[in-house]
């Protein structure tokens with residue numbers, strides 16, 4: 213097995229994010245559909261979706277390059293009826309996680325665990341059914357809460373609750389932090405709103421205010437290698453004043469703040485795959501897609517090598533600040549755009 217491939221900026225690729233479908237039973241107001249824009253398909257399976265064989269072949273190839281983690285995403289990945297099969301056939305050595313809206317976890321969490329799923333991230337933007345319905349255009353609030361519980365019970369832990377911080381959810385941040393600190397098996401990810409992918413810049417909340425507030429109330433602060441994300445440990449209500457805070461007496465809150473953040477991009481170690489089987493070096497770009505189509509393993513190897521070789525940190529390299537302080541595409545990439553199939 214070869215070690216992880218590295219791009220020109222010294223960023224090793226240690227993980228892949230594989231979208232299994234663009235279908236979803238929700239219609240969240242902030243959805244960016246893994247960076248592909250508002251193209252969520254109808255609920256019927258799409259002929260263009262990668263088959264289980266396509267996904268497994270790709271994972272077997274990248275495992276040869278030392279990729280040790282796979283995240284399955286969507287749309288809603290649990291709409292794939294062959295999800296358990298895909299997970300079961302994923303190379304043994306890989307950590308397998310999934311990002312889901314949680315609706316289908318009740319009744320299926322155990323089967324996923326048995327198939328080899330290690331952990332899940334579940335979108336939960338508020339502890340309030342009305343706000344939840346307004347954001348997701350769905351009445352599945354109770355089902356999602358049950359789904360989170362089922363995931364914890366099945367041992368798909370830590371279960372990370374994904375909460376996008378924006379105008380509709382700002383009032384629920386404190387409640388969600390307390391919820392994560394006081395419930396075993398849960399962590400909270402506070403995700404910066406991404407107006408560059410979803411529009412509505414007026415809904416944005418300055419994520420620095422959330423950092424400052426958490427820094428004030430946290431017992432301990434860590435930095436994660438991936439994206440150099442900040443992790444705040446928050447004491448639970450029953451923690452003693454002099455106790456070290458960890459999962460047993462508190463909870464972790466991680467901030468995902470990629471917007472206009474060169475440090476985040478400089479520590480990005482993932483390649484993405486769209487549900488149609490295109491390799492994508494960066495979430496924010498669609499000019500660097502490479503199709504894996506009907507390729508042989510050797511061709512997939514070559515396409516993966518090319519994708520990694522052409523990866524570029526988005527903020528700080530592909531996008532740079534002009535003299536007015538605005539983010540603009542770097543002229544170097546305008547004059548010679550990276551190759552795309």
Ligand SMILES: Nc1nc2c(ncn2[C@@H]2O[C@H](COP(=O)(O)OP(=O)(O)OP(=O)(O)O)[C@@H](O)[C@H]2O)c(=O)[nH]1
Nearest residue numbers: 285309311333372374401403468470480482495496
């Ligand atoms: N711009 C950008 N956003 C990302 C990246 N990775 C994740 N995100 C965003 O972060 C949010 C949470 O992502 P998840 O799919 O739950 O996974 P994660 O937090 O990245 O991964 P784990 O913490 O390992 O479970 C999503 O809204 C993603 O769009 C990235 O590399 N770049």
Ligand code: SF4
Nearest residue numbers: 236238240243287313
């Ligand atoms: S659950 Fe996820 S994929 Fe579905 S609409 Fe919401 S953000 Fe998009």
Ligand code: SF4
Nearest residue numbers: 477480494495525526
């Ligand atoms: S380079 Fe930056 S924007 Fe692109 S995927 Fe990585 S962290 Fe996200």
